[in-house]
Amino acid sequence: MQVFRGIPEQADQPSVLTIGNFDGVHRGHQALLSLLTEKARALGLPAAVLTFEPHPREYFSAAEAPARLSSLREKLILLAASGVERAYVCRFNADFAALSAENFIDGILVRGLAVRHLYIGDDFRFGARRRGDFAMLQSVGRVNGFGVESMATLDVAGERVSSSAVRAALAKGELAHAAELLGRPYSIAGRVAHGDKLGRQLGYPTANIQLKHRRPALSGVFAVSVEGLLAARTVQGVANIGTRPTVDGSGRPRLEVHLFDWQQECYGAHLRVHFLHKLRQEQRFESFDALTAQIRRDADDARAWHAAHTN
Template identity: 65%
Template sequence: MLVLRGISPPSPTATVLTIGNFDGVHRGHRALLARLRAAADQAGLPAAVLTFEPHPREFFTPASAPARLSTLREKLELLAEAGVDLVSVCRFNASFAALSADQFIEKVLVQGLKARHLLIGDDFRFGAKRGGDFALLQQAGASWGFGVEAMGSVVHDGERVSSSAVRAALAEGDMAHAARLLSRPYSIDGRVVLGQQLGRQLGFPTANIRIKHDPLPLCGVFAVEVAGLGAAGAPLATGVANLGVRPTVDGTRRPLLEVHLFDFSGDIYGRHLSVRFVKKLRDEMRFAGLDALKAQIAQDARDARAFFASRGHP
């Protein structure tokens, strides 16, 4: 998959294009991307996505912006898995936000991404003060020579699928509900870094992963599955993980993901892992001391093992 930073230089070819934040690349996004892939194949052109960094709401209202479901790297990996050929990551800044709807069409869609067919969600708005809509795109398409198609919201089990709905499920600790909306377990990827070795001292060594998601879309203690320990296609490892700010130990504001892997030993520093959150066990909490923390970690590990045993995991 070709990744362009912005629209200069422009796309090397004409494209079949869709536009959006694609945070989490959930079931609704995947339906849109499947339609994009089909339209691109029919036209014999690359399937292209225009997305933004940072999220527009992070630019306009950073204090109240929603928690991200995916980092840029995670999003790009998910888009590639969905069959996208080209992604343009457009820097969302003051100058970009000031583009009028007509300027956006000419500079971004026509000159930058050479759109021949545009597929958008039914609520898509664009340009300064959200001045552009589907009707304006249709008019522009007739002038500039590109087709425009709108796709309605995806409903799954009677619920409209959206990034907001995924965030709500994660905040409630309902990992099964989040997985249904995403069409996969929610996961966080990251590189294993050297920690304080406290888990090893307590008898539960952990793989520590620094988190770029801030604020976090979820926190607490979870039963997890982990990919990236072996060759591609290797069985997933299981374990128990704490995601949060470790209030008993140092109360740092920088989030950390600590994963204790079951029945595993080995040096995995520097390894890039994907941690899948399959069951929430409890909220993160402060303990009176390390002995109480150690006892609770042991209970968390037993609870996680029991959960996986109930699912028939070896």
């Protein structure tokens, strides 16, 4: 998949396009992307996605913006896996927020991307003050020679599939529910960095996954599986994601994974951690002895869960 930062002044070829944030690339997104790629194949054109960085809600109110389900890198990986051939990452800033709906259509859809067919969600709005809507796109599309289709919201067991619904499930520790909405277990990917080696001192060495500035959508202690190591299989483990209140007063979230039966160093490796089952909430302990005893119980509980759920 080709990734473009920004929109070209003039398209090099026409495209079939969809627009959205695609946070988490859940089953609703996947259904939309399936329509996109099918249409692109039929027209012999590249399937393209226009997405935004940062998320518009982060731009307008960072403190109130929802936790991201996926980083930009993870989102692009998921889009590529869904058959998208071109991803245009548009910087959402003051200039873009002030862009009129008419200029969005003319400068981006018509000139910059030469759209021949456009798919949008049924609640899509665009342009300054959200003036642009489906009816406007259809009207302009007839004049400029591109078709427009909207896709109704996908329901799973009577529930609307959305990034908000996934976040709510993760926040409550309902990982099976989140996986049903996503079409896969929820995961976080990142590079292993050096930490303070406290886990090693306590007898449970951990791989510390960089979260950078991302606020995670879940917290607590989990049974996990990890891929990306120098192994042909995923590796089972137990993970803590949170602020480590017993040992760290910074409040900065961290993801630490203890890998079962793994002796090799993995600093610098890019790992993907799949969250399979929540064991407990994160909590503060009065001593390192109490913390160590709980880590031992967590590891035993995670091993028992894996043993009961691994074919």
